Amino acid sequence: MRMTKTRMTTAPSPRSMGDKSQNCTSASVDPVWPANGNTDSTKHTGDIPSHCENALENVPQLVITCDVRPYRIDLETMRFSGLSVGSHPDEESICSDSGFGGSPASLLLRKLSNASSSGLSPASSFEEYEDDRGCPDGYPDEVPRSVIWKKPRSTGTTSPLSVPPKKPQPWVQVVGHAGSFHAGDDGMLLKRHTEGEQQCLQRLMEDSLRSFVPAYHGVVRRSDQDYNMMDDLLAHFSCPAIMDCKMGTRTYLEEDLAKARERPQPRRDMYEKMVDVDPEAPTAEERALQAVLKTRYMQWRETLSSTTTMGFRIEGIKKADGVCNTNFKRTKSRDQVIEALQDFVGSDGLVLSGYLRRLKELRLVLESSDFFRTHEVVGSSLLFVHDGTGRTGVWMIDFGRTVPLPPPLTLDHRTSWVEGNREDGYLWGLDNLIDVLTDMLPLT
Numbered sequence: 001m002r003m004t005k006t007r008m009t010t011a012p013s014p015r016s017m018g019d020k021s022q023n024c025t026s027a028s029v030d031p032v033w034p035a036n037g038n039t040d041s042t043k044h045t046g047d048i049p050s051h052c053e054n055a056l057e058n059v060p061q062l063v064i065t066c067d068v069r070p071y072r073i074d075l076e077t078m079r080f081s082g083l084s085v086g087s088h089p090d091e092e093s094i095c096s097d098s099g100f101g102g103s104p105a106s107l108l109l110r111k112l113s114n115a116s117s118s119g120l121s122p123a124s125s126f127e128e129y130e131d132d133r134g135c136p137d138g139y140p141d142e143v144p145r146s147v148i149w150k151k152p153r154s155t156g157t158t159s160p161l162s163v164p165p166k167k168p169q170p171w172v173q174v175v176g177h178a179g180s181f182h183a184g185d186d187g188m189l190l191k192r193h194t195e196g197e198q199q200c201l202q203r204l205m206e207d208s209l210r211s212f213v214p215a216y217h218g219v220v221r222r223s224d225q226d227y228n229m230m231d232d233l234l235a236h237f238s239c240p241a242i243m244d245c246k247m248g249t250r251t252y253l254e255e256d257l258a259k260a261r262e263r264p265q266p267r268r269d270m271y272e273k274m275v276d277v278d279p280e281a282p283t284a285e286e287r288a289l290q291a292v293l294k295t296r297y298m299q300w301r302e303t304l305s306s307t308t309t310m311g312f313r314i315e316g317i318k319k320a321d322g323v324c325n326t327n328f329k330r331t332k333s334r335d336q337v338i339e340a341l342q343d344f345v346g347s348d349g350l351v352l353s354g355y356l357r358r359l360k361e362l363r364l365v366l367e368s369s370d371f372f373r374t375h376e377v378v379g380s381s382l383l384f385v386h387d388g389t390g391r392t393g394v395w396m397i398d399f400g401r402t403v404p405l406p407p408p409l410t411l412d413h414r415t416s417w418v419e420g421n422r423e424d425g426y427l428w429g430l431d432n433l434i435d436v437l438t439d440m441l442p443l444t
């Protein structure tokens with residue numbers, strides 16, 4: 001199955017062509033340490049760190065080892081057994097399935113991961129399942145014999161070996177930068193490393209929001225490129241439907257505004273993306289330049305969609321039948337949003353009520369989270385996932401533009417933004433999203 005992301009039909013951005021699209025074909029993975037090097041090494045000495053406990057539950061033990069130093073990723077064993085982290089990067093594209101490298105070993109590992117939900121970042125609406133339906137594409141049934149693995153430590157679930165392996169689920173990227181991700185073989189996902197996102201994910205593992213973000217497993221190096229390694233949130237779903245909702249009323253940082261004033265860098269690719277959607281949108285000056293500033297483009301995208309008026313926008317939806325839609329740039333009115341959401345959740349009231357329950361839990365936790373109070377959260381998304389069993393999950397993803405506030409500044413995430421107050425409208429957007437979904441309940 002291969003789907004094309006709408007925005008990729010326009011001129012790719014320098015970022016997606018450049019630093020976001022390096023060649024990552026080598027299977028070699030070297031463990032690296034957190035770039036800051038000052039992770040609290042005393043705290044977990046002699047113990048398995050909490051975030052690593054999650055990893056051990058989630059994957060066969062040959063993949064991750066957690067010793068006295070947190071976030072160490074030991075992938076030597078994978079090389080010995082001929083396994084590799086990652087898939088065929090060439091096959092990865094936006095809103096497309098990203099296979100598991102097709103290696104029989106990887107297929108087995110994926111099966112084992114699927115056999116238990118215990119390692120997932122806890123989602124209240126999760127339950128064990130043994131659904132064996134094939135996805136529209138279908139995947140090989142072959143089971144390798146040469147894979148050596150160890151049962152994860154005491155997960156309290158049935159030994160995966162006693163369960164016939166099931167068809168693996170391909171990882172799917174709905175939106176975002178092309179070439180930033182590699183699907184792992186073991187329920188893990190590698191995202192191109194940025195220091196800021198690493199800091200956020202590490203802090204989130206210690207925060208009350210932990211169960212609402214993919215479990216973070218540290219940094220791995222591959223072909224001279226560092227990656228943040230985290231749970232693949234799709235790993236425990238069967239033919240999932242997926243939606244990416246970008247949260248907040250603002251999608252650029254205050255510091256981006258300052259930079260744009262100091263050193264304006266007009267972007268031709270963004271001008272072209274703008275004209276593609278609305279030829280009338282550029283000003284005369286922008287037309288003459290054939291380029292727009294990024295902040296101007298981002299603001300235009302905010303007002304074109306429901307970001308400004310509702311504090312969230314739908315970025316992309318991939319349905320269980322494989323149909324993918326990223327054409328939501330003009331989805332703005334409440335009715336348009338409801339129509340898209342309705343199409344995503346379908347007529348199953350259980351799915352909608354599962355999402356609502358999870359979002360209300362998230363709101364409660366956000367309101368008291370230390371991390372959330374002390375960070376400007378911009379460009380972050382909620383990833384909605386459900387499948388035919390009625391299982392649902394919602395997680396916060398993408399902390400590439402989430403930055404700590406200078407103390408003692410804190411945000412309530414509901415106050416309107418004026419430059420300088422750093423407010424991002426995240427919780428206001430979540431309030432609106434919950435309202436809209438609540439209004440939809442009678443429709444299911």
Ligand SMILES: Nc1ncnc2c1ncn2[C@@H]1O[C@H](COP(=O)(O)OP(=O)(O)OP(=O)(O)O)[C@@H](O)[C@H]1O
Pocket residue numbers: 172173174175176177178180189214230231232233234242244379381383397398399400
């Ligand atoms: N932990 C995860 N598990 C499963 N899928 C994920 C996970 N993280 C991201 N994705 C998929 O990748 C897509 C893009 O993720 P993300 O927003 O982190 O990328 P990005 O390149 O930083 O995006 P942006 O263009 O908004 O900066 C999501 O829409 C989702 O489909």
Ligand SMILES: O=P(O)(O)O[C@@H]1[C@H](O)[C@H](O)[C@@H](OP(=O)(O)O)[C@H](OP(=O)(O)O)[C@H]1O
Pocket residue numbers: 007013014015016251273294298301379400401
């Ligand atoms: O969705 P669109 O219309 O294609 O626009 C992109 C989108 O807003 C991304 O969130 C943004 O990346 P960041 O959030 O990481 O800034 C990217 O900037 P970029 O081209 O500078 O990567 C934009 O091009």
